[in-house]
Amino acid sequence: MRAIEFVLMSEWGKVLDQIHIDRLVTEVREREVMRGGAICHTGSQVQFWKGVMSGMIKTSILADNGRTSTLTGIAAGAWFGECAVLRSNVWEFDGVAMRDTRIALVPKATFLWLVETSPAFCHYVIHQLNERLAQYSSMIEVERLEVPETRVARCLAWLFNPVLYPNVGSRLDLSQQEIGYLSGVPRQRVNRALQILEAAGLLEVRYGAVHVLDQQGLMQFRLMAEHTLLLDRLRQRSQT
DNA sequence: TCATTAAATTGTT
DNA sequence: AACAATTTAATGA
Structure with missing residues (x-):
């Protein structure tokens, strides 16, 4: 499957207008990462919003003492990085491939343009952020109790x-x-x-x-x- | 295709 | 953390 096909099959890809699709067709890129390879690195500039086409990655943060704290796994079909794109322009976690993984890449500028020009896409992003918040709230709750x-x-x-x-x-x-x-x-x-x-x-x-x-x-x-x-x-x- | 071996994963203490 | 048992993957006859 090509990256653009993966985009158009995604939840948010189905609600786009033609003008959005046209731009994505020319700008979406694809990258293959071997097991153990890095998808993103804490502190580096965010250039893309990313989707997992196949395989699986995990997000983690390396502490000063050398130990790593794993946040969550991200399975095939999922998109991530909207928080980093919208909030700080810098990755706030490391992304590592747990298996051989293919990643679809949407340039940051394109992502922001979609948020501004497509209400449906904006709604998707809010929904996604809210769900991620619910996930982390749930994980904190269960960890403590x-x-x-x-x-x-x-x-x-x-x-x-x-x-x-x-x-x-x-x-x-x-x-x-x-x-x-x-x-x-x-x-x-x-x-x-x-x-x-x-x-x-x-x-x-x-x-x-x-x-x-x-x-x-x-x-x-x-x-x-x-x-x-x-x-x-x-x-x-x-x-x- | 089958047997052997190494590596990964699981189950228990 | 350490160990043994089990499963899978790789190799070569």
């Missing part, structure tokens, strides 16, 4: 948010280590959490991936005594 199982569940549920990450299937190709980075939970706890969530019928654990069965259920999950009992029973059964 809830146990690791709930954090993992909600983190996964957010990756299936239809506004931020449209057209995501039910399969999420993430190792338990990567889920740990995204949710801020040690891998051992991720492993345990996934087993509980699987026993609760909300997802299925695969090698290097999870199948999400119930996005709403994940979003609303709370750990109860019965969940740990369920897990204990499963373990006893597997030992005998």
Whole structure:
């Protein structure tokens, strides 16, 4: 798929006028980034608004002490960077490809022009920003109030948010280590959490991936005594 | 196509 | 954090 086709298939691409499409056709670019490669870097000038055509990236911030704080994953179909374009013109996080990834690039000036000349596009951007705000509010809430199982569940549920990450299937190709980075939970706890969530019928654990069965259920999950009992029973059964 | 090996990931302590 | 078990991917016969 070419970058312009990806643009026109996006939620915001469908609501543009012809004049907007004409300009995008000549200006949209595409870039391929290998696994582990950088998509954007903290402090560097924002030149493009970016969309993930395929693959997946994660956003993180490198702290002074050398540790990295992962913010969130960005799945195929999602667009990001509107906050940096509108707010500071400088990237406020690092973007790293978790797998080989293709990125669609919309020049900053074009993005701003769309905001000013297309009410429909402006509405899309507001919607997107608001949803991102809701995501981060939710993540802060769950980090401060809830146990690791709930954090993992909600983190996964957010990756299936239809506004931020449209057209995501039910399969999420993430190792338990990567889920740990995204949710801020040690891998051992991720492993345990996934087993509980699987026993609760909300997802299925695969090698290097999870199948999400119930996005709403994940979003609303709370750990109860019965969940740990369920897990204990499963373990006893597997030992005998 | 199948067997062997290395690498990645998972599950447990 | 460390370890063992499991799964996948790569290699070559």
